[in-house]
Amino acid sequence: MKNLFRQRSGPLTRDLTLRPGNFGLGLVPDRHKPDDTVNLVCGYCSTGCSLTVHCRDGRAVNATPTVDYPVNRGLACAKGWQALAPLEAPDRATVPLVRDGRGRLSEVDWDTALTLFVNRFKDIQRRHGAGSVAFLSTGQLVTEEMAYLGALAKFGMGMVHGDGNTRQCMATAVVAYKQAFGFDAPPYTYRDLEESDVIVLIGSNLCIAHPILWQRIGRNSHQPEIVVVDPRRTETAMAATQHYAVAPKSDLVLFYGLASRLIAMGCIDRDFIEAHTESFDEFARHVERYTLDAASKATGLAVDQIQRLADTIAGGERVSLWWTMGVNQSHEGVALAQAIINLALITGNIGRPGTGANSITGQCNAMGSRLFSNTSSLMGGRDFARQDHRRQVAEVLGLDTARIPDTAGLAYDQILHAIRDRAIRGLWVIATNTAHSWIDQRNARDALDRLEFLVVQDLYPDTDTARLADLVLPAAGWAEKDGTFINSERRIGRVRKVRRAPGQALADFHIFRAVADYWGCGDLFRTWQTPEDVFQTVKELSRGMPCDMTGIRDYRMLDQLGGVQWPFPAGTSPGQDQRRLFEDGAFFHPHGRARLLVAEPIAMPEPTSESFPFLLITGRGSSSQWHTQTRTGRSGPLRALVPHHPYAEISPDDARELGIGPGQPVVVWSRRGQIQVYAFLSHIVRPGQIFIPMHYAVANQLTHPSFDPRSRQPAYKACAVNVRRLGRDEAARDPKVSSLGG
Numbered sequence: 001m002k003n004l005f006r007q008r009s010g011p012l013t014r015d016l017t018l019r020p021g022n023f024g025l026g027l028v029p030d031r032h033k034p035d036d037t038v039n040l041v042c043g044y045c046s047t048g049c050s051l052t053v054h055c056r057d058g059r060a061v062n063a064t065p066t067v068d069y070p071v072n073r074g075l076a077c078a079k080g081w082q083a084l085a086p087l088e089a090p091d092r093a094t095v096p097l098v099r100d101g102r103g104r105l106s107e108v109d110w111d112t113a114l115t116l117f118v119n120r121f122k123d124i125q126r127r128h129g130a131g132s133v134a135f136l137s138t139g140q141l142v143t144e145e146m147a148y149l150g151a152l153a154k155f156g157m158g159m160v161h162g163d164g165n166t167r168q169c170m171a172t173a174v175v176a177y178k179q180a181f182g183f184d185a186p187p188y189t190y191r192d193l194e195e196s197d198v199i200v201l202i203g204s205n206l207c208i209a210h211p212i213l214w215q216r217i218g219r220n221s222h223q224p225e226i227v228v229v230d231p232r233r234t235e236t237a238m239a240a241t242q243h244y245a246v247a248p249k250s251d252l253v254l255f256y257g258l259a260s261r262l263i264a265m266g267c268i269d270r271d272f273i274e275a276h277t278e279s280f281d282e283f284a285r286h287v288e289r290y291t292l293d294a295a296s297k298a299t300g301l302a303v304d305q306i307q308r309l310a311d312t313i314a315g316g317e318r319v320s321l322w323w324t325m326g327v328n329q330s331h332e333g334v335a336l337a338q339a340i341i342n343l344a345l346i347t348g349n350i351g352r353p354g355t356g357a358n359s360i361t362g363q364c365n366a367m368g369s370r371l372f373s374n375t376s377s378l379m380g381g382r383d384f385a386r387q388d389h390r391r392q393v394a395e396v397l398g399l400d401t402a403r404i405p406d407t408a409g410l411a412y413d414q415i416l417h418a419i420r421d422r423a424i425r426g427l428w429v430i431a432t433n434t435a436h437s438w439i440d441q442r443n444a445r446d447a448l449d450r451l452e453f454l455v456v457q458d459l460y461p462d463t464d465t466a467r468l469a470d471l472v473l474p475a476a477g478w479a480e481k482d483g484t485f486i487n488s489e490r491r492i493g494r495v496r497k498v499r500r501a502p503g504q505a506l507a508d509f510h511i512f513r514a515v516a517d518y519w520g521c522g523d524l525f526r527t528w529q530t531p532e533d534v535f536q537t538v539k540e541l542s543r544g545m546p547c548d549m550t551g552i553r554d555y556r557m558l559d560q561l562g563g564v565q566w567p568f569p570a571g572t573s574p575g576q577d578q579r580r581l582f583e584d585g586a587f588f589h590p591h592g593r594a595r596l597l598v599a600e601p602i603a604m605p606e607p608t609s610e611s612f613p614f615l616l617i618t619g620r621g622s623s624s625q626w627h628t629q630t631r632t633g634r635s636g637p638l639r640a641l642v643p644h645h646p647y648a649e650i651s652p653d654d655a656r657e658l659g660i661g662p663g664q665p666v667v668v669w670s671r672r673g674q675i676q677v678y679a680f681l682s683h684i685v686r687p688g689q690i691f692i693p694m695h696y697a698v699a700n701q702l703t704h705p706s707f708d709p710r711s712r713q714p715a716y717k718a719c720a721v722n723v724r725r726l727g728r729d730e731a732a733r734d735p736k737v738s739s740l741g742g
């Protein structure tokens with residue numbers, strides 16, 4: 001037997017060998033008293049609420065929102081209240097599974113699984129080069145695991161290409177911030193939601209996507225104007241004081257138009273612009289042509305409406321602009337995000353309480369991924385292409401600089417292309433569900449089918465992607481391991497092990513350690529015995545960077561302080577629990593100024609036509625569903641809160657014209673596929689629009705594979721489709737429809 005953890009010497013790890021039963025059960029002992037309560041950051045969304053897990057007789061039995069955590073202050077959404085349920089599901093992955101000669105997944109022990117993992121990937125690399133094996137990871141791992149995976153794959157296993165599912169949700173914001181501010185730095189703290197007098201939400205259904213942040217707005221005592229810019233009359237739009245139902249993908253012109261109008265009205269902050277930005281004159285020249293009439297024509301809003309929005313922004317003392325996926329998941333998302341940033345900059349709405357150009361990110365640790373996953377950025381928010389950055393990372397890790405690639409490698413969509421082109425033949429997928437969530441599912445599945453060897457590491461063996469795998473590695477979930485998350489407001493918070501993973505499932509951290517050892521590069525990571533060891537390295541990687549967190553002594557300090565927002569360099573006083581960036585007007589570019597960046601609007605990649613007269617919008621359906629429902633689908637209460645079957649929102653006007661009644665099965669088709677769903681007649685969508693929640697796998701059978709050219713983020717929000725009522729005979733013949741109850 002191979003001694004997996006031979007370099008470990010502590011009492012917890014002695015005598016651990018690769019025998020089934022040594023993993024998950026007892027690898028990390030319970031450190032909590034039998035009836036303890038333990039606080040840890042929620043494992044779903046980027047809000048980063050703290051949950052208090054209650055243990056009885058040593059078992060985690062319940063989770064409730066933590067009362068005194070500065071993020072959620074005693075509140076949680078339904079997912080938080082049900083956080084433990086998915087972990088207790090009876091169909092967890094508990095042993096490694098290998099596809100056998102008859103195409104069935106069969107149980108094997110860890111030694112067999114890891115030997116196969118290494119032999120197959122090394123064989124592919126030997127035949128086709130180091131870059132022929134890639135990885136796709138996630139914003140769901142703790143930062144320590146992300147750092148381990150990124151370092152292992154790129155510095156240990158020689159991979160060139162690896163990306164995260166964070167490409168699907170916030171790559172656009174990353175690029176926009178880096179270019180405008182000089183670093184990927186969301187500037188706000190959540191208290192800004194309580195301190196604004198004008199809150200502008202762009203492409204954000206905050207009620208549904210970030211319900212606790214919506215609650216924070218509810219605590220705002222300034223009677224703020226709440227402005228929603230969204231083609232749909234979402235739950236958030238219904239509760240807002242102003243809703244601007246722009247034509248889909250016309251928001252870039254709207255924001256240029258608003259900037260133009262504010263400049264013309266003289267409602268800009270000249271002192272701030274002169275002291276803290278560059279290229280204002282070019283910017284003003286660029287937006288000049290976006291008159292009220294031009295903006296009205298593009299957006300479908302009346303001139304008076306746009307003027308009212310400009311007046312609202314001009315009249316606000318503390319204006320904050322917030323965006324989510326309606327901006328990021330666009331074919332011109334970076335330009336739009338920068339147009340929002342520009343508006344904050346020219347009006348001086350940044351660096352003060354209640355202001356900011358604020359991207360709210362998606363997954364619980366998307367922010368950790370942005371800084372430390374070693375995918376699009378080199379660890380610590382650095383640049384792979386810069387030799388000084390590679391040298392800094394090599395020094396911290398004690399590596400030869402030559403081990404660090406000088407390129408970030410391919411983005412997610414490019415990796416899938418490379419698979420179809422047979423340049424990449426082996427893929428390691430960690431905690432993401434490509435076969436469901438990637439845009440234009442047919443192409444994504446085609447790529448996965450072409451792989452010589454697909455490894456999926458997940459909590460469940462039956463995700464859409466795991467079903468295609470050659471090897472499934474059973475992973476522990478949130479609350480079954482230790483580490484840290486970084487939330488949307490840059491707060492580093494603790495995740496703690498409060499329950500044991502089932503069977504032989506292992507924390508991703510321990511899977512990465514095992515892979516390193518079997519691969520033969522374990523010595524590179526010999527100092528990383530525990531997640532906290534990696535945390536100490538992550539701290540060093542942040543030293544001197546804008547995200548400096550060297551003032552956090554250890555996990556204990558994080559526990560005591562209730563999370564800490566970066567920057568928190570050594571010597572920082574821990575007294576301040578809310579940290580906002582740019583209060584001194586100094587940005588991260590070498591000259592300290594922010595850049596006002598513009599671009600020409602690009603036509604929508606797939607506009608409607610006679611054959612496809614409806615525009616499909618996808619997005620979050622409810623606060624009880626999370627992404628591909630891998631976890632939320634395993635909670636009875638959460639399932640009961642949402643429609644089980646896929647549905648499409650259709651406007652009552654369109655439905656009347658097409659003879660579609662409420663709840664009837666309909667066919668929706670695009671140039672890429674055809675699906676059957678139920679009609680949900682609703683004024684949330686306007687005539688000519690259809691909305692399908694992304695949580696149902698069928699949605700991405702229709703979506704069009706277009707991407708922002710700068711961020712490579714998929715544009716999920718707009719493609720052309722058609723819809724018709726499903727004939728009575730068709731419904732009767734089709735078992736899928738019968739099973740839908742139609």
Ligand code: SF4
Nearest residue numbers: 042044045049077080
């Ligand atoms: S809002 Fe997000 S972080 Fe808070 S409980 Fe819900 S899913 Fe968890």
